[in-house]
Amino acid sequence: AEKLKLPVTCKSVKVKDFARKEKLSVEEAARNLRYDFFLKVAKENCAPKIALGHNRDDQAETVLMRFLRGSGISGLRGIPAKRPLEDCLIIRPLIEIKRKQIMHFLSVKDIPYRCDSSNLKNLYFRNRIRNELIPYLEKSFNPNIKEMLVNFAENVSEDFDFLQKAAQSRFRAARKTCGGAEVAVNLKKFFTLHKALQKLGARLAIKELKGDVRRIDYRHWKELEDLLGKRPLNSIVDLPGGISAVKKSGNLVFYKRGLK
Structure with a gap:
């Protein structure tokens, strides 16, 4: 970098402390901190891409x-x-x-x-x-x-x-327009979808609120299935990343905890 006269930005962080605070594994905490750092430096330098x-x-x-x-x-x-990562594009050449x-x-x-x-x-x-x-x-x-x-x-x-x-095409037909803190899905239309598209539709709703679907796995989908099939109205399932889903009359509503 010195020979090419390129600027270098370095940062040291306490990963284990962050992992304990956010209740994450050390691996996931380190990843989150890295990407936050990459994005910050990219924005400071008006860089449209981050090469990994x-x-x-x-x-x-x-x-x-x-x-x-x-x-x-x-x-x-x-x-x-x-x-994409916010306003930047991650590339892996x-x-x-x-x-x-x-x-x-x-x-x-x-x-x-x-x-x-x-x-x-x-x-x-x-x-x-x-x-x-x-x-x-x-x-x-x-x-x-x-x-x-x-x-x-x-x-x-x-x-x-x-x-x-x-899923994107079919989910748009089932999705109801809501505020930025929640996404409602019409259950009558949702249940007409193949189960594979239901899963992907739920992921789209979560991603819309959370920005990603990290830590959302098969277990969480089974919890949503149980919520829709067996549990009474107003039952709630808590998902990773501060997202919850509540069963309403005719709707499944995904929302950010603390903002509803």
Whole structure:
């Protein structure tokens, strides 16, 4: 950066303290703090894009990690090559490049790099997948397991895009116009949707309020199913990220807790 006369911004944060305060895992807390920092620096420098260094190996690890955590079709798409983050666009120019190709390039060009020593410690779920599970699968089951995982994610992504577009179209017909603190869904129209589109419609409502659907998993969808099918009117389900859903007469209302 010094040779290229590029500005560098660094920040040190107490991740464990933030994790305890927000009741998050250390991994998720670190991720949230990183992205907050990236967005802040991008805005300060009027940068429209944020480039991250995820590679093809990271993609394989992510898909396997999400599978083991019970992710649905959305999570099994893996890491997107680009996605919006508020007014910026996150891009991942190395997502199709294997880690060993990157290391070879650095060696040939004699480019120094820094290795995060925490990546070598099997204290975190992703590290155990990278350092233990994937090598075991490569040795004992399939030497091309990483490529299979990446190809699987690409196939799932295509299927998800189709379903997402269908859900957006059908969900607009079921959604009622509400204020910024809540989204109401007409249950008569909602129940005409295929269950796959119902799930995606619920995710769209949550994303509209929360900005994302992180930490929303299959368990939460089953709670919503139970709410709609078995529980009386005015019953409530609390979801991650400060979002709740209440069963009303003819409507399912998603809202931000504390603002209703």
